[in-house]
Amino acid sequence: MSLAPPERAPDTATGAAAPAGRGPVKHTGRTRPDRRRLLTRDSVPYLLIMPAVLGFAVFKAYPIVASLWISLTTGNGDDRHFTGLDNYQRLLNDPLFWTALKNTALILVVQVPLMLGLALLLALGLNSTKVWLRPLWRLGVFVPSLTGLVAAGVMFSVILNRDAGLLNWVLSLFGIDRVNWLGSPFWARVGVVLVITWHYTGYNAVMYLAGLQGIPNELYEAAMVDGAGPIRRFVSITLPQLRPILLLTVVLSTIGTLQLFDEPYVLTGGGPDNATLTVTMYLYNNGFKYFDFGYASALAYALALIVSVLGIVQVRLMGERR
Amino acid sequence: MSHQLSRRRLLQLATASAAGLGLAACGDNGSGGAAAGGDGDSGKITVWSWTTAAEGLRSVVPSFERDNPGIKVDVQDVGEPAIWDKITVGLASGGKGLADVLHIGVDYLPGYLDKFPDGIADLSKLGADKYKDAFAKGLWPTVIGKDKAAHALPWEVNPLGLFYRKDYFEKADVDPASISNWDDMIAAGRKIRAANDVQLLGLDKTGATQDMDFFQNLMQLQGAFYFDHEGRITLASPAAVKALTVIKRLNDADLLADTAGQGTGKRLLSQGKLATVADAVWAAEYLALKFPDQKGKWRVMQPPAAVPGGKRNVIVNSTYLTVSASSKRRKAAWRFIEYALTKPAEINRIFTSGGVFPALTAAYSDPKFSAPHPFYGGQKVLKPFVESLDSPSEATNFTSDYARALKFASDAQSRVLLKGADPADSLKDAAEQLAQQTGRQQAA
Numbered sequence: 001m002s003l004a005p006p007e008r009a010p011d012t013a014t015g016a017a018a019p020a021g022r023g024p025v026k027h028t029g030r031t032r033p034d035r036r037r038l039l040t041r042d043s044v045p046y047l048l049i050m051p052a053v054l055g056f057a058v059f060k061a062y063p064i065v066a067s068l069w070i071s072l073t074t075g076n077g078d079d080r081h082f083t084g085l086d087n088y089q090r091l092l093n094d095p096l097f098w099t100a101l102k103n104t105a106l107i108l109v110v111q112v113p114l115m116l117g118l119a120l121l122l123a124l125g126l127n128s129t130k131v132w133l134r135p136l137w138r139l140g141v142f143v144p145s146l147t148g149l150v151a152a153g154v155m156f157s158v159i160l161n162r163d164a165g166l167l168n169w170v171l172s173l174f175g176i177d178r179v180n181w182l183g184s185p186f187w188a189r190v191g192v193v194l195v196i197t198w199h200y201t202g203y204n205a206v207m208y209l210a211g212l213q214g215i216p217n218e219l220y221e222a223a224m225v226d227g228a229g230p231i232r233r234f235v236s237i238t239l240p241q242l243r244p245i246l247l248l249t250v251v252l253s254t255i256g257t258l259q260l261f262d263e264p265y266v267l268t269g270g271g272p273d274n275a276t277l278t279v280t281m282y283l284y285n286n287g288f289k290y291f292d293f294g295y296a297s298a299l300a301y302a303l304a305l306i307v308s309v310l311g312i313v314q315v316r317l318m319g320e321r322r
Numbered sequence: 323m324s325h326q327l328s329r330r331r332l333l334q335l336a337t338a339s340a341a342g343l344g345l346a347a348c349g350d351n352g353s354g355g356a357a358a359g360g361d362g363d364s365g366k367i368t369v370w371s372w373t374t375a376a377e378g379l380r381s382v383v384p385s386f387e388r389d390n391p392g393i394k395v396d397v398q399d400v401g402e403p404a405i406w407d408k409i410t411v412g413l414a415s416g417g418k419g420l421a422d423v424l425h426i427g428v429d430y431l432p433g434y435l436d437k438f439p440d441g442i443a444d445l446s447k448l449g450a451d452k453y454k455d456a457f458a459k460g461l462w463p464t465v466i467g468k469d470k471a472a473h474a475l476p477w478e479v480n481p482l483g484l485f486y487r488k489d490y491f492e493k494a495d496v497d498p499a500s501i502s503n504w505d506d507m508i509a510a511g512r513k514i515r516a517a518n519d520v521q522l523l524g525l526d527k528t529g530a531t532q533d534m535d536f537f538q539n540l541m542q543l544q545g546a547f548y549f550d551h552e553g554r555i556t557l558a559s560p561a562a563v564k565a566l567t568v569i570k571r572l573n574d575a576d577l578l579a580d581t582a583g584q585g586t587g588k589r590l591l592s593q594g595k596l597a598t599v600a601d602a603v604w605a606a607e608y609l610a611l612k613f614p615d616q617k618g619k620w621r622v623m624q625p626p627a628a629v630p631g632g633k634r635n636v637i638v639n640s641t642y643l644t645v646s647a648s649s650k651r652r653k654a655a656w657r658f659i660e661y662a663l664t665k666p667a668e669i670n671r672i673f674t675s676g677g678v679f680p681a682l683t684a685a686y687s688d689p690k691f692s693a694p695h696p697f698y699g700g701q702k703v704l705k706p707f708v709e710s711l712d713s714p715s716e717a718t719n720f721t722s723d724y725a726r727a728l729k730f731a732s733d734a735q736s737r738v739l740l741k742g743a744d745p746a747d748s749l750k751d752a753a754e755q756l757a758q759q760t761g762r763q764q765a766a
Contacts, residue, residue, distance in 0.1 A: 076437040095755065154584065161583045183528045183582055183740065272528035273736045288410050289725040291437040 071297035080294070087298035097299065099274050100282040101306075103189070107278075108257045111193045116249055119201045123208030124238075138209070145203035153266025156195045157182065160267070185275030188268050192276050195263045200256070204249050211245035212238070247318045251311055258307050279303050359417070359443065362651035364392035367658060370409070371425035372402035375478070375641070378676020379425075382668045386661050393654045406430055413441040417648025422655040428464055428640045429724050431474060435467040436722035443645040446471040448656040453664055457681040460717040461640055474642035475663045476681035480602030481710045482539055482638045484625045485609060487616075488699065490518045490597045502634070503627040504540070504568045511577040514597045522597050523572065524581035524590055527739040529732035531582075535638065536600060537735055540565035542636045542718060543628040548727040548756075549719045554765040557731060558746070558753035564628060566745035570738050578739075588612065600625060602638050603707040607677030610697035618699045624706060635710035637718075640681060679707070686711075723760045730756045 039047075071087055073080040091097050125131060126138050144152075159166045160181035168178045181191045219237050228236065239246075261280040264270060270277035270285075279299065287296035371379055376399035383395045398421065400408055405425070412420035413434060424442075426434065434442060445465075450472040454462055457476040465474040491498055494517035496510045511522040526533050541547055546561035556562065572578045579596060581587035590596050592613055599605055609620055624634045643663060645655040662668050669680040670688050685691075686708045694700040721727075730752035737743040757764050 076439070094759070096759075157584055161586070162580070163586070164589070182530065183580060185740070188528075268528070269530035269532065271530045271732075271736060272740050273733055285725075285729070288407055289729075290723070291410065291414075291433060293414070 067297045067300055070294055071301050072294075074294045076291070083294075087295050088302070090295065091298055091302055096274065096277070096282060097279070097302075100277045100279045103274070103276060104258055104260060104278045106189065107193060107196075107260065108254060111196055112250070112253045112257055114193070115197045115201050116204055116246075116253065118197065119204035119249070120208055122201065122205040123212055126205065126209055127212045138206070141202040141205050143202065144199055147199065149199075149262035150266050152195055152199050153263045156191065156198075156263075157267050160191050160194075182268050183272055185272055188272055188276050191267060192260075192264045195267060196257070196260070199263070200253070204253070207245055207249055208242065211242045215241045243318070247315065250318065251314050254310055254314065255307055258303065258310070359646070359648045359652055360650040361653045363653040363657070365651050365654060366394040366396060367422040367649070367651050367655050369395060369397045369423040369425070369643075369658070370400045370405055370421040371397060372399055372405055374676040375425060375678050376400075376676070378672035378674075378678050379662065381671050381675040382662045385668065385671075386658060389661070390654075390657060393651075393657065395658055409434070412646070413438040417441060417646055420646040420648055422646060422649040422651055423658060424644045424646055425477070426474065426642050426644055428642070428718070429720055429728075431464065431642055431644075432720050433722040433724060435473055439468055441647055442467075442473045443647045443649065443652050443656075444469070444471045445473055445475065445645065445656060445659075448645075448653065449660075450475060450656075456664060456683065458637065458640075458683060458711045460637055461681055463717050464640065464720075465642060474644040475659050476640055477643050477663050477669075478604070478641040478678045479637055479681035479711065480604060480639045480679065481707045482543075482600070482602055482625045482636050483605070483622045483707060485599040485601065485605060485620055485622050487520075487594070487597050487619055488621045489619050490514050490520060493517045498621070498623050501623075501626050503630045503632065505630060507626045508568075508571055508575060508577065511572070511597070512575060515575075515577060518597065520595050520597050521579040522577035523600060524579045524587045524596050525569070525573075525739075526582045526587075527573075527578070527580045527736065528582040529736040532728050532732040534728055534731050534735065537565050537569060537731060539600060539625070539636070539638050540568055540628045542638055543625065543632060543634070545633070547718050547720075548724070548731060549721045549762075550765050551719050552765075553719065553721050554763050555727075555753050555756050555760075556765045557727060557734075557756055558749045559765065561628075562749050563746045566735060566738055566749060568628065569735065570745055573739050603679045603704070604677055606679075606695070606698075606703050606707075610695070611677070614697075617697050620698055621701055622698060622703050622706065624710070635713055637711070639718075641678075679704075683711070723756070723762065726759055727756055 070080070072082060072084060074083050074086065075081050122141055126134060126141065131137060147155075160168075162168060162178055162180045162183060165181065167181065171177075171179065179187055181187045215238065219241070220233055223233050223237055259280050260278045261284065264276040264278055265281055265284075268276045270281050280303065283296050283299040283303065286292045286299060369376075369379060376397050380397045383397060386395060387393065409420065409424055409426065409430075412418060444467075450465075453475065454472075458479045461476040461479060462472075465472045465476065467473045486498060491510075491514065494510070494514040496513055501507050501510055507522070514520065514522060523536070525536060538547070541561050544561040544564065546556060546559055548555065548557045548562075550556050569578070579590055581590065591599070591609075594616070599609065606622065609616075625636070627634050643659045645652050645659065649655050662672065663680075664682060666682065666685045666688065669682050669685045670690065672678055673680055673685070674690070680686075691704045691708050692702055693704075695703040697703075731749075734743075734745075734748040734752040737748045738745050753764055756762070
C-alpha cells in the first residue's frame with residue numbers, strides 16, 4: 001500500500017535511487033517545504049491523524065479481521081480448526097438466532113418511529129418562542145440521555161416491578177390492575193421500548209432542535225406572505241429542510257437498536273421465554289457464557305451485514321435525490 | 323540528536339508499530355500459555371472471590387502472612403456474577419490480568435478446564451494429590467482436568483436442606499416429620515397457605531436470572547442432571563420431567579411466589595411471605611444474618627424426596643480455589659490455597675467469618691458443627707448437613723456446556739410457568755435445541 005502521491009521524488013534521506021523510467025519531478029508551482037523535516041505543511045495532517053489511525057488499526061481493524069477469521073473456525077483458544085461457513089450455516093438453522101432477530105426487528109419497527117416522532121414534537125415545542133423557561137425544558141429533555149445504560153436498566157427494573165414498582169402504583173391510583181411488566185412476554189417488550197424511548201428521545205430532540213434553528217426564517221416569512229398555514233409550512237419547509245438530520249437520526253437509531261444490549265440485559269436478561277432476547281445479547285451469551293467464540297463471531301458478522309444493508313437502504317430512500 | 327524525520331520514515335514507523343501491536347495481540351489470542359507464568363514463591367499475590375466468601379478468606383490472611391514471611395495476600399471482592407466475565411475474558415486473552423488465585427464454582431470449573439486447558443495451573447505438580455481423600459465424597463473428580471491432573475482444591479460444599487418457618491407449620495397443624503417427599507409437601511403447602519396467607523416457596527418464574535437451582539435440586543435428588551456421566555444430554559429424561567412437573571403443580575396450587583426482579587426474594591422473606599427456603603447449607607448463616615428479627619422462628623429439615631421413597635440427601639454444588647497458569651507466583655499462590663483449605667483451624671475460621679461451609683471433612687470435628695444455633699431455636703442446625711455428607715452423593719457432571727443447558731432449561735421452565743406449557747414437551751424442545759447447539763447426543 002502506498003500513501004505517497006505518484007509524482008513523489010526519490011527519498012534522498014534513505015539514499016533510494018530514483019526508479020528507472022520516471023521523469024523529473026513535476027512541481028505544481030507553489031514552493032514545497034523541505035520534505036525531510038518532521039513538521040512540514042504536508043506532514044502535519046499525517047501526524048495529527050496518526051493516533052487515530054494507530055488506535056483504529058490496533059483496536060478496530062485487527063479485531064475486525066481476527067473476528068472474521070474466528071467466525072470461520074471452531075475450537076478453543078489456540079486449538080482452532082478451520083470449518084469454513086459451518087458457523088453461518090448453523091446460524092441459519094438456529095431458532096434462537098431467529099427469535100433474537102425477530103425481537104430486535106419488532107423493537108426497531110415500533111420503537112424508532114415512536115421515539116423519533118416524539119423527539120420531533122418535543123423539538124418543535126422547545127423551538128417555539130412562546131414556551132416559558134425554554135432552557136430549563138431543553139435541559140430536562142436531554143438529561144435522560146446522560147444516564148448510564150445500566151443505571152437506566154436498573155432504575156426501570158425497580159419502576160416496573162410488578163408488586164412494588166412505581167408504575168403499577170400510579171396505575172392503581174386510576175383503578176387499573178397491576179401489570180406484570182417484566183414477567184409477561186408482551187409487557188416485557190413494552191417495558192424495553194419504554195426504557196429506550198425514555199433514554200434516547202431527548203438526544204434526538206436536541207439534534208432536531210439544532211436542525212430547526214438552522215432553517216432560515218426568511219423561508220417561513222416568504223411562505224406566510226404567500227398565505228401558507230402552519231401545517232403547510234411544516235410540510236413544505238420544515239420537513240424538507242430537516243431531511244439531512246432526519247436521515248442521520250433514522251440511521252443512527254436503526255444501528256443503535258440493532259445493537260441493543262444493555263437495557264434488556266439488565267431489565268429482563270432476555271426473558272421471559274426469550275421475548276426480549278436481542279441479537280447482541282445472544283452474541284454476548286455465546287462468547288462470554290458459552291465460550292463459543294467462533295459462533296459469536298459469525299453472529300457479529302451477520303449483524304454487521306444486516307446493519308450495513310439497512311443503512312444503505314435508508315440512505316438510498318431518504319437521501320438527497322440529485 | 324536530530325528531530326528531523328522524513329515523512330516516509332514516519333509512515334514506516336507508524337505501520338511497523340501498528341503491525342507490531344497487531345502481532346502482539348495475535349500472539350495472545352488463545353487459551354493460556356501466551357502469558358507465561360512462573361513458580362515464584364514470594365511477593366504479593368492477589369485473590370479474586372466474592373462477597374461473604376471474600377470476607378471469610380480475608381480472615382485467614384493475617385495468620386498466613388505470619389507463617390509465610392515474604393508472601394503478601396490481597397483478597398479482592400470482585401462480585402458475583404461479575405467474576406465469571408472477568409475470569410472468562412482473562413482466560414480468553416491468555417491469562418492476561420488474572421489474579422493469582424481464583425475462586426470458581428463447580429458450574430464454571432469444568433467449562434474453564436475444557437475450553438482453556440492451559441489457563442488454570444496444574445496443582446498435582448505442586449503436590450495437590452495428597453489431599454485426594456481429604457474432602458467430602460464426590461468432589462475430587464470435579465477438580466480433574468482432561469490431563470488427569472488436579473486443577474483446584476475444594477473449598478465449599480453445599481448439601482441441600484429445607485429451611486422452614488416453624489410458626490407457620492404449627493399454625494397450619496403440619497408436622498414436618500410427616501413430610502418425606504414433594505407430594506406430601508404440596509399437600510402441606512395448601513394447608514400452610516390457607517392458615518397463614520403465605521406462599522410456600524419463591525422462584526424466579528421469568529427466568530431473568532436463570533436461577534434454576536430448585537429444578538436442578540429436584541433432579542439431583544433423583545441422581546439426575548442435564549447431562550449423564552458420559553456427557554450425553556438428559557434434559558428431557560423422566561427425572562427432569564418429574565422435577566418440572568413438581569414445579570408446575572406447586573405453581574398451579576398458587577404455592578410459588580415470583581421472585582423475579584432485584585431483591586424481590588429477600589423482600590418477600592423479610593416480610594414473612596415465604597414459609598420455606600429450599601437451599602443449601604450456606605443459607606443457614608445467611609438467614610440468621612439477614613433476618614435477625616425472625617430469630618427462633620426458623621428450623622431446618624432434610625429436603626423432601628423428589629419421588630416417594632427417593633433419596634433425601636444431595637450435594638447440590640461446590641466451589642473451589644484455583645491458581646491461574648499465568649500467575650508469576652504459582653508456588654506462593656498454591657501455598658496460600660493449601661494453608662486456607664487444608665487446615666481445619668483455618669477453614670473453620672473462614673466458615674465463621676464468611677459462612678462458607680467447608681469441604682474439608684477434618685473440619686467437622688470442631689464443636690460448632692454440633693452446637694445448638696440460637697436463630698434456629700437451639701436446633702443443632704449444621705449436624706444434619708454434616709451427616710448427609712456421610713452417605714455417598716453422586717457427583718454431578720456439569721460439563722463444559724452447562725451454561726447453555728441452563729439457558730434452555732430456564733426457557734423451558736418459563737414456558738411452563740408463564741404460558742402453561744406441558745413440562746414434557748417443553749423439556750423435549752429444550753433438549754433438542756441443546757443437542758443442536760452443542761453437537762452432544764441425547765441419552766436414549
